Amino acid sequence: MEDKKRLSIKLAEDIGVDVSRCYQCGKCTAGCVLAPDMDIAPSFLMRLLQTGTEKADARVLGSTAIWLCLSCENCVARCPMEIDLPAIMDHLRELSRTGGRVNEKARPIVAFHKSFLDMVKHNGRTYEIGLVAEYKMRTMRLMQDVDIAPTMMAKGKLNIVPERLKDNGDKVGRIFANTIDKKD
Amino acid sequence: MSKIGVFICHCGENIGATVDCAKVAEAAASMEGVAFATDYKYMCSDPGQTLIKNAIREHRLDGVVVGACSPRMHEPTFRKACAEAGLNPYLCEIANLREHCSWVHPKGDDTTEKAIEIVHGLVEKVRRNSPLTPIHVPITKKALVIGGGIAGIQAALDIANCGHKVILVEKEPSIGGHMSQLSETFPTLDCSQCILTPRMVEVAQHPNITLYTYAELDSLSGFIGNFEAKIRLKAKSIDESLCTGCGLCTTKCPQKKIPSEFNAGLGRRTAIYVPFPQAVPNKPVIDKEHCTHYRTGKCGVCEKVCPTHAIRFGQEDRIINEQVGAVVVTTGFNVLGTDFFPEYGYGRYADVITGLQFERLASASGPTLGEIRRPSDGKVPEKVVFIACCGSRDPAKGIPYCSKICCMYTAKHAMLYQHKVHGGESYVFYMDIRAGGKNYEEFVRRAIEEDHVNYVRGRVARIYEKEGKLIVKGVDTLLGATPVEIEADMVVLATAGVSNQGSEELAQKLHISYDPYKFFAEAHPKLRPVETNTAGIFVAGACQAPKDIPETVATASGAAAKVAALFSQPDLVREPLVAVVNRSAPPVFSTCVGCFMCQTACPYQAIEREEIKDRSGKVIKVVAKVNPGLCQGCGTCVAFCRSKSIDLQGFSNQQMFAEVEALLETTN
Amino acid sequence: MNTGFYPGCSLNGTSREYNESVRAVAAELGLKLTEIDDWNCCGATAAHSMSRELSVALPARVLALAERQGFDEVLVPCASCYNRLSVAAHELARDEELAAKVGAAVGMAYSGKVRIVNVLQYLQEHAAQLLPGKIRHNFAHRVACYYGCLLVRPHKVLGFDRLEDPQSMDGMMRAIGAEPIDWAFKTECCGAGLSVSRTDLVGKLSANILGDARDRGAEAVVVACPMCHSNLDMRRTAINKCLDEPTDIPVLYITQAIGLALGLSRKALGLQRHIVEVKLQ
Secondary structure, eight states: OOOOSOHHHHHHHHHOOOGGGOOOOOHHHHHOTTGGGOSSOHHHHHHHHHHOOHHHHHHHHTOSHHHHOOOOOHHHHHOTTOOOHHHHHHHHHHHHHHTTOOOGGGHHHHHHHHHHHHHHHHHSSOOHHHHHHHHHHHHOOTTTTTTTHHHHHHTTOSOSSOOOOTTGGGTHHHHHHHTTTOOO | OOOEEEEEEOTTTTTTTTSOHHHHHHHHHTSTTEEEEEEESOTTSHHHHHHHHHHHHHHTOSEEEEEESOHHHHHHHHHHHHHHTTSOGGGEEEEEOIIIIITTSOSSHHHHHHHHHHHHHHHHHHHTOOOOOOEEEOOOOEEEEEOOSHHHHHHHHHHHHTTOEEEEEOSSSSSOTGGGGOSEETTTTEEHHHHHHHHHHHHHHOTTEEEEOSEEEEEEEEETTEEEEEEEEOOOSBOTTTOOOOOHHHHHOSOOOEEOTTTTTSSEEOSEEOSSTTOSSOOOEEOTTTOHHHHHSOOOHHHHHOTTOOBOTTOOOEEEEEEESEEEEOOOEEEOOGGGOGGGTTTOOTTEEEHHHHHHHHSTTSTTTTOOOOTTTOOOOSEEEEEEEESTTOTTTSOSSOOSSHHHHHHHHHHHHHHHSTTOEEEEEESOOOOOSTTHHHHHHHHHHTSOOEEEESOOOEEEEETTEEEEEEEEGGGTSEEEEEEESEEEEEEOEEEOTTHHHHHHHHTOOBOTTSOBOOSBTTTBTTBOSSTTEEEOGGGTSOOOHHHHHHHHHHHHHHHHHHHTSSSEEEOSOOEEEOOOSTTTOOSOOOOOHHHHHOTTOOEEEEEEEOTTSOEEEEEEEEOTTTOOOOOHHHHHOTTOOEEETTSOHHHHHHHHHHHHHHHO | OOEEEOOHHHHHTTTHHHHHHHHHHHHHTTOOOEEOTTOOOOOHHHHHHHOHHHHHHHHHHHHHHHHHTTOSEEEOOSHHHHHHHHHHHHHHHHOHHHHHHHHHHHTSOOOSOOEEEOHHHHIIIIITTTHHHHOSSOOOOEEEEEOTTTTTOSHHHHOOSOSSSOOHHHHHHHHTTOEEOOOSOTTSOOOGGGTTTTHHHHHHHHHHHHHHHHHTTOSEEEESOHHHHHHHHHTHHHHHHHSSSOOOOOEEEHHHHHHHHTTOOTTTTTGGGOSSOOOOO
């Protein structure tokens, strides 16, 4: 059953951020490098959260903005009310993903994150060739970066064989099992 | 055996609907020492008061307890009624049956029982009350005004025009304050200098005003009506009686590159200087910090050129003593500098200026003679961005409060710019437009509608310089939060209004309270807006909080009226609810052992040392003595006294214990 | 002072020239760096985008290892790793409930004793006083010091340099004879987090940065972050598409610039590995 609690309440309970403190000055949007490319600019997203309607919450969780956010932290650094927008974005991503609300256009971004974490889960470290291969399989973007890979290989920037922690299952593997993959 | 009257008020239904008032009166009648008890619907009304007066006369009552509302409400009313019936007013006490009982409990026997207990406590207290007489304190009818901006000028003139002497102290070389720096003033656009300078002259010429410029308060002692102020007259390095103000010295001074305070750093001044041509007094001072003579001993040009030989390099600071009866504090405010704002360049960009600097650019007496030219290269800016709330409403980096004046002066700035630079473009980034005030909203509308100032709702995230332009990265929140980028030639920051430098130290010298932002605190935000918690010291203007000119002048006149009211009395009459150190017959004199812990505890400096001497003048004992003029009756000394030698009149230990014991007794 | 070294995945992969140059400069100055044994990935952007617990747990293991292996401080040259390790340490100290969960997930506790230092701090504290006698020839170039986001923000957690217009890298550059320019994009994000998934956006953001550096006369951009570097260097084709005129301004790690001033070989500093050729001496 889907959790019906309003996002603003979840944000307050889970990460201690009170969205009512935002007075809509827009400074976060003004300084956000990706605001022009977002479907919902950061300050507008805050306003949607403040309204607390089901419709607004759905719009936020299904937005591409939450996945475009680069966590560059310019917003919170300049926010006069020190509202931790990057933490809000992180949590919204988690809620969007676990609630199955990820925007179609944001799928490649999520796919990249998943591929990255898969590499870490299995090897303990990332491994670019494996990461990109898995990402391409997930997104079917087979031709991406085929131009740049040989150069990188020639310059010794890519490992052919992954670096792996010995007995990784007991190390990083268990961390995944106990956190992101945990079944409540 | 006392004869106490108990009068229970129903307060309409306020008490009567919850408490059985007749039963309370009945119970009171049987309390020890009570000679008469009754209840009535409105005891504060004329028939109610008459009832009390008649009972006092008829039953020859020697104490009264009124069970009614809070003593803050009607204690004076009932005490006055008692006095009219010939009873000492301090023998009347109020049992608070409303706020302490009927309003906070449901109707029922327990509530009535509590009311009876409260009355019983007060009856026991009144049995131990003694008659008190108000305290009379003489008044020195001369006022000290600290700070010579428009608030100080107004307060000084008002008091002086009431026929009282005034000492006006200003730390800068001239009076005038921030208002003298302003160009035109909102919402009428009348020239600031034109309305201010005549008053500055009036101050200088007023027979009742003594003006000390380049002077600061060193210390203040004493109490209401009887203060002693020590004032430091900083060395001006000239003999003012000889100086004619010809200005030759200031034109010849070789040290010409000192940033001018009057021009908010946009212009330069010399080391010997008059802050501005309309200064009062119009005589120069030497800024010792920058003067070559004081720094290296190698210059003396002013001394050589002075036709009246008025230069006095050897002059030293002087301290003078003044006896005054009241003090008005009008030390004003300050604005944050552009260096306060990391995201706006830490003050690096010459063309990012404060609102105060814009005033100087727009002022006919300013460095550009009123032409809007940007500081970096003197070009007339074609596009100007004004940013409101710089540091204001910014708990993270600035101050959480609204600086109140910025919305209006920003509208004025944009308007002045549009008037002076035809074809220029102006933008105002704002969050809210706070234009509450007579003709204020109309003024802002005029800027938008008639002068075509572009108002954009949103804050600016950052400013950077590129190819001679200032890139302003803002947002329009009314366009669904759309980022806006403007290439401006000049940016004006409406920086927050903050308390003046040194205000904390001054508050400590004066023993007045201040808020977390170091603005001086009024005694009550609504009902005592120009008084402080220290009797006889008043505040006005922007040293309390950012204020515009009308409000500043209004509070200044208000403070002046308070001073005039104080001075209109032959002497001061105060409530006798003050602490007293006991006295007894020789050889004990007092149980006070002279430890003076009380002196360290007293927040009002009201405790003095009294020497008890024998006939030959030899000191036998030193004991504490409370100055009733200063004591505010807080009782801290009573709690501190180890030998129980201090008591608070009207709230003696004996009275308080009796009241508390009575409450405990009935509970058990 | 026992300084541990946490290279992180990038420095063993696409950004190995950063690893090489950090080690080369440290060796030339006689500074000892010991790699943390058995270290794992910090989780980077992916972890904190997907799970808060995971994003703290992965760095927590690294910190716990460093503590067990007796390091007083850990040098973390990768700005992203530095940021994640610092934030995790901050969260663990602040949130007891989270610390307990993470401790259980990792199977090792971290008590908070290890100081996390970025490459600029490390150079300032350990290398700056050794440099004067060791400089062979000045790195006499106009450079744009690019800090990116991860070294300075969140400022309350990292407490490093000043938030806007930081100066520590500029100071280091002056110390080797370079002339740092005053420019506008020192701490604006280059978009590295979306390098693979939204290369279009990254091209635009990075073009703003390189364009401004070039317009103000910089001969090179100096960085202290492998994310920024790979973005600004490897994504040059995408970046140049967003610029009015393509640029071939090289992007150097701070340790490569210092290494050149110390007279180290181009190979030792991994300069041949760059996509955009570095011609500066």
